[in-house]
Structures are given as C-alpha cells and as structure tokens.
Amino acid sequence: MKQKAQRSTTTRTNMWGSRFATAADARLRAFNDSFRFDWRLLEQDIAGSIAWAEALGKAGVLSQREERRVVRALRELLDETSGKTLPLDAHEDVHSFVESALSQKVGALAKKLHTGRSRNDQVATDLRLWLADAALEAVSLLAPLAATLVALAKREAATPMPGYTHLKQAEPVTFGHWCLAYVEMLFRDADRLLSAYGRGDECPLGSGALAGSPVEIDREALASALGFARPSANSLDAVSDRDFAADYLYASTLLLGHLSRLAEDLIFFSSDEAAYVELPDAMATGSSRMPQKKNPDVLELVRGHAGRAIGETTGFLALLKGLPLAYDKDLQLDKEPLFRMRETLAAALPALEALVAGLTLNRDRMLAAASSDLLLATAVADALAARGIAFREAHEIVGRRIAEAIAKKTTLKQLGPGGGITAADLHALDPARSVAAKKSIGGTSPKRVRSAAVAAAKRANALATLIAKESRR
Numbered sequence: 001m002k003q004k005a006q007r008s009t010t011t012r013t014n015m016w017g018s019r020f021a022t023a024a025d026a027r028l029r030a031f032n033d034s035f036r037f038d039w040r041l042l043e044q045d046i047a048g049s050i051a052w053a054e055a056l057g058k059a060g061v062l063s064q065r066e067e068r069r070v071v072r073a074l075r076e077l078l079d080e081t082s083g084k085t086l087p088l089d090a091h092e093d094v095h096s097f098v099e100s101a102l103s104q105k106v107g108a109l110a111k112k113l114h115t116g117r118s119r120n121d122q123v124a125t126d127l128r129l130w131l132a133d134a135a136l137e138a139v140s141l142l143a144p145l146a147a148t149l150v151a152l153a154k155r156e157a158a159t160p161m162p163g164y165t166h167l168k169q170a171e172p173v174t175f176g177h178w179c180l181a182y183v184e185m186l187f188r189d190a191d192r193l194l195s196a197y198g199r200g201d202e203c204p205l206g207s208g209a210l211a212g213s214p215v216e217i218d219r220e221a222l223a224s225a226l227g228f229a230r231p232s233a234n235s236l237d238a239v240s241d242r243d244f245a246a247d248y249l250y251a252s253t254l255l256l257g258h259l260s261r262l263a264e265d266l267i268f269f270s271s272d273e274a275a276y277v278e279l280p281d282a283m284a285t286g287s288s289r290m291p292q293k294k295n296p297d298v299l300e301l302v303r304g305h306a307g308r309a310i311g312e313t314t315g316f317l318a319l320l321k322g323l324p325l326a327y328d329k330d331l332q333l334d335k336e337p338l339f340r341m342r343e344t345l346a347a348a349l350p351a352l353e354a355l356v357a358g359l360t361l362n363r364d365r366m367l368a369a370a371s372s373d374l375l376l377a378t379a380v381a382d383a384l385a386a387r388g389i390a391f392r393e394a395h396e397i398v399g400r401r402i403a404e405a406i407a408k409k410t411t412l413k414q415l416g417p418g419g420g421i422t423a424a425d426l427h428a429l430d431p432a433r434s435v436a437a438k439k440s441i442g443g444t445s446p447k448r449v450r451s452a453a454v455a456a457a458k459r460a461n462a463l464a465t466l467i468a469k470e471s472r473r
C-alpha cells in the first residue's frame, strides 16, 4: 500500500500540502474525494471564484492586472469545460479542480485567489447558488402540470364522477373538482419551494473557514455580485448551515408525495375495474408476455420515487443532527441527495404532465358509476332534511331503505317511494343535481368549479411571471 500512496504523490498534490510527511493514501482518496459528484457545482464554483477575485481586487490583494487575468482565465475555464467530460479521478473536489486548472493558465497567481477564503465558505456559497436554480427549476416544472390540470378542470367542470372516502363510493364530485384539488397542493408546493429559495438567498462567501475573513471584503457588494439578497450574518453558522437544502428536500418530498397521490388516483381510475380514464399510449407501457396489457409505469414510478425521497430527506436531517460547529466533513454528503432530488423532479414532472394532458376520459362510465345509490343516498337524506326532517332521522330513514334494497337485490330507484321517502325525494337520485347542490365556497358545483378554475389560472400565470423574473437575476 505504501507504494500506492507514493504513486499518488506523483500524480497529484493535495490542497493541504506541506504539513504532511507522506502523500495521501489511495484508500483515503477513494473515500475522501468528492469530485465524482460535486463536479455538478463547477459553474457555481467558477462564478464564486470570479466574484471573489473581483472582491480581492477591490480590497487591493490582487492588482487590477492580476484580477483581470484571473477573471479572464476563469471565464475561459467555464467555456472550455462546458459540456466536456472532466477528469473525475484526478482531483479531490470541484474546488481543487478549479484551482489546478486556473494555475495551468495563470501559474503562481492562482495561489493568490485563495487569500481569505476557505473551501468551507466556498462550498456553502456554491451550494446556495445551485439550490436557487434547483428550487426555481422545480417550480417552473410543476407550473405546467398545474396549468394542465386547470385547463382540464375548466373543460370538465360539470363532469360527474364518484367521489371517495376510504376508497368507498361517497358522493359524486366533478372531474374538474378532482383536478383542482391537486392544483391546490401544487400551489402550496410552489410556495414551499420558493421559501426554500428565499431562505437560501444569503451569501456565505467571506466567512472564511469559520471565523470570518481577514481581508477587508465588501461583503454586501460581493453578495449582490453573485445575485444574493444579502451576506450571511454569522460566519460559524454560514459555513455549516444547510437548512435551505433541508427546506428544498422537504418541499420536494412533499411535492412528490402529492404527485404520488395523484398517481395512485390515476392508477385506480385507469384500472380495468374503474376505467374512468385511459392513459395515452405514448405514456403507458406494455407487457412482454401479456399482449392485452397497458401499464401505468409512469404513475408507479412517481409513487416509488416519493418513497425514496422520504428516505433521502430523513437521511439528510440525520446528517445535520449533532454536528459540532462549524464545518464538518459529514457535510460533504449533503450533495448527492440534492442532486438526485433535482434529477427526479426533472424527469417525473414533465412525464406526469404529458400523461395528464393526454388522458382520455370515459365520461359515460364516470356518470354511470356516479349514478349509483351508494353515492346518492346522502342526496336523498338531504332532500328529506330540506323538507324539515331532522338530518339524523333522515339518515336513518334512508339507511333502512338502503338495507331493504340491498336485501331485495335492487336499488332505491327501483324500490320507489315508501318507508318515509316520497317520489319527490327520489328526484335527488341524480348525480348532476347532487353536484349542483354543493354550492358552498370550495364545493363541487360546476359553477364553483368554473370560477375556481378561473382563479387558479390567474394564480398559475402569476407564478409563471414570478419564475421568469427570478430566473433572470
């Protein structure tokens, strides 16, 4: 092993250098290195380094000429590396990669860039820059799904279908109403993602390793050069705080939880038993064995990812717990769950949007199912109550009649008036009447659903405007 360690001296020098008598062991490197995943922060690391070089220029640490050279070299590096495969085995992390690439361009001058800066405030800054993009991306990807559901809701505001509690037929609702329930969840998700973004909107750069920077840096200017709202207030906190990342993971996990519920509903709606909807061919999968099959893999994967996301978020929270101030290497493990979450959302949201947009509704089946006694029993009880019978009593009267119908293997309608129920009461056995009666704010009456869809469309537009504005920063 000694040999291996020596071999590594010749291929690579590390950032902590001279205090060590021997080079890093290959096994240390295999375990300690993070470039194989944190290369994803390259753009942010270069942006942070450019801003730092400019701040050092202003502080007089770099001459104007030096600052210009460093900034130009970093911009070149950004161009040269974009879309290229990076030497992932050859560097410890993204920061050491940038420094070594810079020194190949500007020689010893590269060494000045680390004045007053630490990888601790650097990585915290990189991650906040990355997270701002990731959070806005998530919002921008959920917005089209919300818009598609809103458009469906407008079109299907008066389409009755069975509504469920305990997955037992409960009362009719409209398909549009069902769509808008998910729109509400998505709007809350957008809010949560935006507040994760807002909480991340502080610049740690200038906090040094933990205690602050000895160089007189204008941190306000540095923060705004990088597009942050403000500099962080406490250097110990700044280098170790990952709350904004936990916020993003939680917001994304809850979002996936909502998508999973949507998926579960659609799996049931598209089952052979319910058959209220049919999935678009292009968004369904088949079986290699059973020729009749059309499977909802997209929906099942969404459901599966929600489970995985819960695990990622739980693991992340456990990672943060009990870390002594300030930076600890545990924090290197903060990145992969974040990267995976972003990838998951970037794949799941567009797929789900396409699937929902392509749904074919089987309105006849929905109507037939929504016309069952089971769903309309409450409407009959409401009719009794409307003519002055106490609801508890109405409930009993209808309940007895239902039991009778079940025993005789027939329906309330077939049984006709009797047992305290009049012919007029039986007019309530109509899903369109049942939904139309639910006129309270937030109810399923087609009129309410239509106006709720109009309001939701406005909120979706406002969201789109906000994303466009924030992404331009």
Ligand code: ARG
Pocket: 034, 038, 093, 119, 120, 123, 327, 329, 331, 332, 333
């Ligand atoms: N690769 C490290 C990380 O991701 C960068 C910070 C290293 N800092 C340190 N003190 N070793 O957290």
